Amino acid sequence: MDKFVATLASQLVAAIPATARLIEAAVRAVPGIVTGDASLATQLDFLLLSPFLAVVVDETLSETLAKGPFLIVIDGLDECEDKQAVEEFIDHILNFFEEHPTVPLRIFIASRVEQHIRIRLETEGVVLGNLDNHSAENDIEKFLEASFASLAKKDHVVRAYVSTRGSWPTEPDKRKLVQHINGSFVLASTMFKYIIQPATKENPMTPMERLPLALEMNGLDGLYSQTLAHSQHLPHFRNIISTIALVEEALSITEISAILGIEAFEVVRVLLDLQAIIHVPGTDEEGKVTLCHTSLRDFLTTERRSGPYFVPPSFHLYLSYYCFSSLIEKGSVADFEDCRWQFNRRRRSFTSFTDSGDYCWQLYSHWRSFADSDGSDFLVEIERFKACQPLLVNRVPYHAFLCSMFLHTFCEGRSKFRQPNIGESYMLTECSHQLLLAAECTDPHIRHWLEKTLKFWYLEEENQIQFTEHTYNALRHDLQHTSTAIQANVCFPNFTLPLF
Numbered sequence: 099m100d101k102f103v104a105t106l107a108s109q110l111v112a113a114i115p116a117t118a119r120l121i122e123a124a125v126r127a128v129p130g131i132v133t134g135d136a137s138l139a140t141q142l143d144f145l146l147l148s149p150f151l152a153v154v155v156d157e158t159l160s161e162t163l164a165k166g167p168f169l170i171v172i173d174g175l176d177e178c179e180d181k182q183a184v185e186e187f188i189d190h191i192l193n194f195f196e197e198h199p200t201v202p203l204r205i206f207i208a209s210r211v212e213q214h215i216r217i218r219l220e221t222e223g224v225v226l227g228n229l230d231n232h233s234a235e236n237d238i239e240k241f242l243e244a245s246f247a248s249l250a251k252k253d254h255v256v257r258a259y260v261s262t263r264g265s266w267p268t269e270p271d272k273r274k275l276v277q278h279i280n281g282s283f284v285l286a287s288t289m290f291k292y293i294i295q296p297a298t299k300e301n302p303m304t305p306m307e308r309l310p311l312a313l314e315m316n317g318l319d320g321l322y323s324q325t326l327a328h329s330q331h332l333p334h335f336r337n338i339i340s341t342i343a344l345v346e347e348a349l350s351i352t353e354i355s356a357i358l359g360i361e362a363f364e365v366v367r368v369l370l371d372l373q374a375i376i377h378v379p380g381t382d383e384e385g386k387v388t389l390c391h392t393s394l395r396d397f398l399t400t401e402r403r404s405g406p407y408f409v410p411p412s413f414h415l416y417l418s419y420y421c422f423s424s425l426i427e428k429g430s431v432a433d434f435e436d437c438r439w440q441f442n443r444r445r446r447s448f449t450s451f452t453d454s455g456d457y458c459w460q461l462y463s464h465w466r467s468f469a470d471s472d473g474s475d476f477l478v479e480i481e482r483f484k485a486c487q488p489l490l491v492n493r494v495p496y497h498a499f500l501c502s503m504f505l506h507t508f509c510e511g512r513s514k515f516r517q518p519n520i521g522e523s524y525m526l527t528e529c530s531h532q533l534l535l536a537a538e539c540t541d542p543h544i545r546h547w548l549e550k551t552l553k554f555w556y557l558e559e560e561n562q563i564q565f566t567e568h569t570y571n572a573l574r575h576d577l578q579h580t581s582t583a584i585q586a587n588v589c590f591p592n593f594t595l596p597l598f
Contacts, residue, residue, distance in 0.1 A: 099183035103141040104132060106170065110146060113168065116156065120149040138183055139190045147194055154202055167202035175209040188218045195223060234281045241283070242275065245290050253294070255304055267309060274313055284391050285318050291390065292325055292374035301328050301371050319404075321375070322397050326407050328371035334360050337416075338368045340409040342376065343398040344417060346463060348386035350379065357420045357460075412479040414468035419483070421461040422502065423494040426543050465503050494543045497536035502547075504529035523569045530576040537583035548584065 111118045124144035130136045131144055150168075153159065178184050191205060208229075209215055219226060246267060250256050260266050267275065279286045293308045315321045329335050337358050341349070351369075355362040362382045369378045369387065375394055379385025389395055401408040469476065484496065508525040536544055565573070 099138060099178055099180050099187065102178075102183075102187075103138065103145050107145040107149075109170075110150060114150070114153055114159070116153045116159075117149040120152055121145055124149070138186050142187070142190055142194075150203060151198065151201065163202050167204050169204050169206060171206045171208070173208045175207050175215060176212045181214045185214055185218060188215065192218070192221065192223070199223075234283060235276055238279055238281070238283060238286045239272070239276050241286060242272065242290065249294055249305070253305070256306070259304075259306055266306060271309060271313070275309075278313055278315075280317075282318070284393060285321070288318065288321055288375060288390060289315070292321060295371070295374045298370050318393055319397060322394060323405070323407065325372055325375050329368045330407070332368050334358065334364055335368050338365055339398065339407070340413045341417060342387055342389065343395050343409045344413055344464070344467075345460070348388045350384065350386055351382040354387060355382075357417070357424055359420065359423065410474060411471035412468060412474040412482075414464040414471070415479060415483055418461055418464035418468060418503065419496060419499045421458075421464065422499045425458070425461065426494045426498070426547055462506070465506070469507060494547070495536060495539045495541050497532045497539065498544060498547045501529050501532035501536055504532065523565055527569055527572050527576075530573050530580070534576045534580045534583065537580045 107121055111121065121144075125132055128136060128140070128144055131141055136144075154163065154168075175184060195201070207215075207219070216226075250260050250266070256266065275289070279289065289312050293312050294305050295308075297303060311324065312321070315324055326339070338354060341354055341358065349357070351362050351365050355365050358365075365387075366378075366382070369376060372378075375390050377386075377388045377390055379387065397404050398407060398409045399411075401410075468474070468479070480500070484500075504525050508522060508529065536547070
């Protein structure tokens with residue numbers, strides 16, 4: 099719920115511009131209100147409810163209010179994982195309406211039947227409705243009628259087909275399509291986009307040829323599989339789809355290509371035939387590549403549903419590495435201590451970053467998602483990652499990445515690391531070994547990494563750790579050889595790593 103109230107406030111300003119000055123005054127008066135330090139109730143009062151109350155009494159809105167109350171629509175409240183925040187939101191809103199029963203405001207909540215939500219809404223002043231009792235077939239039929247009619251006016255191929263063959267789709271096909279959609283507006287919208295998507299060299303079919311295929315598909319999963327199959331043979335398909343599925347914040351085409359170390363046209367090439375299920379912006383730099391519906395992410399991250407298109411949680415490891423490599427190649431980050439500070443700060447606030455700061459956030463966010471995942475074996479995936487990295491050319495050697503991330507995880511402490519079978523001795527020995535391998539590399543990026551980050555990698559507090567003699571000797575061996583390699587290869591003539 100971190101950005102929930104801020105989003106509502108921005109929508110309020112768009113609907114009622116006069117509230118902007120009141121919200122700005124609240125932000126100045128209560129600094130913590132946009133950094134996560136204020137309670138959800140305080141945010142609601144200062145950023146939403148109080149500005150609305152102050153403005154609706156103004157006679158300038160009388161003409162608008164004559165048409166009826168303002169409406170806030172909240173869809174998918176059950177998808178918020180913070181149940182306590184949801185309960186606090188509902189309780190505060192109900193108290194607000196109890197204190198202001200005549201306020202010209204209504205809130206429409208669409209949600210699955212979750213106990214913590216329903217138990218609070220079963221009260222006086224709330225109207226509950228069950229959408230399962232409502233058939234959407236008539237609405238879907240109207241949607242398809244209007245959509246196909248609009249297509250016939252804009253598409254030259256469809257218009258020519260209709261002029262010679264008569265109406266399209268035929269009435270029987272329309273009925274079959276409505277029945278096949280079975281009341282799902284998500285499926286109706288996605289299926290229509292699939293039918294009308296522009297022809298390409300790889301997939302030159304017309305809408306008339308796609309309609310029979312759509313009627314044979316098995317719901318959304320079938321539609322997703324059929325659509326993804328059009329691009330799966332193209333280079334970088336799996337990396338591009340996995341990146342879109344797992345990033346927390348949508349990226350532009352240029353940002354995707356930068357992270358993956360490929361050309362923007364290669365991203366566009368993969369996405370062209372996927373526009374029925376993925377929104378593709380009109381330009382490479384502006385606009386974000388987003389999923390048409392969140393169900394596509396659920397499909398891609400559930401192996402039994404997606405099969406060959408499955409995006410495993412271990413891909414977070416690769417995204418973390420790609421962000422690390424981009425940071426080093428850009429040479430835009432002073433040091434990784436700053437990265438870690440930005441990551442921890444952003445987890446506690448609404449602060450957003452651009453350029454290097456954004457890569458910092460993604461670097462540690464994806465590493466954390468990988469390390470905390472229950473769906474992959476940490477050690478197995480690390481070894482698999484090492485085995486495939488020689489295939490990645492023109493990227494920073496993975497040794498520097500693993501050294502940085504193992505040390506980062508070690509410094510965070512055992513309480514934040516959810517892999518019970520991996521101890522501190524493993525973290526340090528693997529870190530020192532990867533540091534040695536990195537120092538022995540002749541890649542020019544390694545010097546930059548060492549210059550900008552190595553001098554900052556010291557433990558922030560004293561920590562007593564017991565080692566076996568074997569572990570101690572392994573650490574001592576790697577650190578001694580690392581000092582020699584750094585002096586020889588990186589040109590730090592008097593550099594010596596501290597030994598125990």
